[in-house]
Amino acid sequence: MATSSSQTLALKRNSSEQNHFMEKLMAKICSFYDEQSLIDVTFKVPNPTALVPAHRLILAAASPYFENLFNGNQGTNPVIEINDIDSDIFEHLITFCYTGQALITVNNIAAMLNAAIVLQLDVAITSIVDYLMTHMDEYTLQGAYTLGRETHCEYLKQKIIEYETQNFMEISQSDEFLNFDVEKLQRILVSDNLNITREEDAYDAIQRWYNYDAPARQEQLPLLIACLRLTQFNMDFLMTHIQPLPGCELLAFKALSWIGVPTARPMINMRFTEPRGISGEKTMLAVYPKLLQYYKIEDEWQEYASIEIGYGGYRTILKDDNLLFVGGGYTYNIVRSWNIRNKTWQYLPAMNQARRDHCVVELDGKIYAIGGYGDYVLSSVERYTTSDGWKFVNSLIVGRSDAGAVTLNGKIYIMGGNNGNGDLKSVECYNPDSNTWTSCADMTKCHILPGIAAHEGHIYVLGSGDDFTHSVTVERYDPEQDTWSQICSLGMGGGYRACISLDNKLWAIGSNLFYKSCVSVFDEENFCWIEGCSLLERKVRNCFVVPESLLSSI
The missing domain is CATH 3.30.710.10 (Potassium Channel Kv1.1; Chain A)
Incomplete structure (x- = not known):
């Protein structure tokens, strides 16, 4: 008969001995x-x-x-x-x-x-x-x-x-989608994690569903339009697309008032006022290698966990509830996953190409490893899916390591870095539908290891400062116009700057000339950077927006 004493004895075993026994x-x-x-x-x-x-x-x-x-x-x-x-x-x-x-x-x-x-x-x-x-x-x-x-x-x-x-974009084009009942469609559309590149994608899907049987679905249409983040549309879109819809006049009026009369917002009952994926229930998680959690109310950072990597040159990406550490070393093709909830490691399928100092992004649920350094500067690009593993896609026009990459409007943008002969200011854009890379307008300066974020339809690039002695150049890219412009610089030069978008604000995280950790928030109205609460660690390469519930689930 098993007793509590025998269970206690088992717990006291050396773990390796216990594993061998089992x-x-x-x-x-x-x-x-x-x-x-x-x-x-x-x-x-x-x-x-x-x-x-x-x-x-x-x-x-x-x-x-x-x-x-x-x-x-x-x-x-x-x-x-x-x-x-x-x-x-x-x-x-x-x-x-x-x-x-x-x-x-x-x-x-x-x-x-x-x-x-x-x-x-x-x-x-x-x-x-x-x-x-x-x-x-x-x-x-x-x-x-x-x-x-x-x-x-x-x-x-x-x-x-x-x-x-x-997979909303793909499913919304299927025949099955046209027969979804309204409750099912509501459940999908309200999700803060809906995988769309812009709010218009969700609107287009609702229109397709509605037009399939407009007479029968007219009363249900306002229920679905209310699931949209209406304040993310411009006023012209609201007046020409939302307001004419049957039963949606009041929804359009509230959104127009919210946008046009900010002082009236406390009196307007809006279901959603924040963009998808960025809400009051999300916070920042900084990585290197300690994980630091930001507490908004207290305006302070605290250690969430400490993880041991054992090598450098890897690149990190957030995938669902996991941090993926891709490549690195000199050089590795390994991919390791650290689960944020239960704080455990596991290995994922290895890349085809060993690489370090590369770029890693996620687009439409797929992971892309781009460029980097192997025995030489790489131009190769490979894509990971759970069903097919890692598969090569078309290569970069210009091979590069230590670049920056981000996704915006269903495309991947990579910029800067080094091609083995010098630093780069060139930019490339990848279209997954055609599997092609095309050249974009050059940045105004060369940038290596830049901090990059997509924010309110633009791409922001934070340089590392000129020889750590000058202000940090910040550039903004307009994908519609294919143009770059410089905005106000950050303070004294530094490095390892992460850049993210949270709560409709652009955040810059890293260290300054004096190797002091620093956090700055871009005040677009006054066109300046405001210093925020410093981190506990100065060398932060990555920062991610995560649900607060994910970090408080243990």
Whole structure:
């Protein structure tokens, strides 16, 4: 009989000894299963009829279904009949009870999920749904919808919502989208994480859905328009596109008043007043290598976690609840993921090309690793998806390392850096639809390791100062006009500047001439930089906007 003292003794074991013990134990259990040794129960299952031997203790530990079964009236029978699960599916899931792995294929997903739900194998359910979501191209979204309705699986419903939100642009063009009910569409459109490049994309999707059956959907239209971030449209758009819509006159009037009469805002009841992805419930997380969390109310930074990387030259990106550390060293192609919620590491598939001092961005749910340095300055670009891993796409026009990159309006912009012969002021733009890079207007100055952010439809580039003795040049790019202009400079020169957009403000984070950490906020109305609360660390290369709930979830 296990006692609290035996559990305490186990906890006191050296972790490596305990891991070795558990590995040997599981290996022995699996060998008993493979050799059908010490078997104490056999299941008779249909289609085709088969006998599946097992160990009661293992199955009862893996699933409450088996625990209740063995404690019930027929639990002592040497042979137990299972009539509602085919033999091959049942055997796969019995194997899962021993190994934590099962043979999942696109063809058996539905049967596996139904059976895992019956057998109450929660971990298997998670594995099956995750497999489905990474093979959506083969299984189809319509198939996932059907399976969700048939199984009533809450985890599958949750993952479908996440998929719809992340792949909204593609889904909004599908035939299935035209038949979404209004409640489902509302749930997607209100999401702060809706993956669109501009608010007009969501408006266009609503119009497509509405026009499919306008007479029947006229009363529902205001419910969907209310999900838009109306204050992000200009006044002309509101008057010509929103106000004429049936039932939307008051929504347009409120948005127009909000934009045109700022002093009246406290009296205007608006559902959404902030851009998607940037709200009062989000904050900053600075990385290098300590993670520092910004507290808005207190206007201070505090350490969230300390992580050990062990090498430099990597590039970091935020992906869902994870920080991805891509490449680095001299030189590595490894990709490591650090989960912000549970503070654990795992390895992801390695890149094809080892690279350091490169750029990493996310666009439409895909990760891009761009340029950098290998045995020479690289022009190669590769793209990662969970279904296909890393695949090369078209290369840069000019190879470069230590550049800066950002996404805006569904495209990737890379600028500055060094091509091996000198620093660059050139800029390139990648269009994923045509898989092509095109040259853009040059910056006014060369910039290496710049801080870059997309903010209110423009791209801002923060230089590192001229030899750390002059003001930091700040440039702004207008993608519509393909023009650069300098705005007011930051204070004394410094380096390692991160640049992000939060709460409708542009933030610059890094160190100054005297190697003192500093934070500045751009006051666009007065065209100046205002000094903010300093960080605990001066060498901050990355800063990300994250939900406050993500950092307070532990």
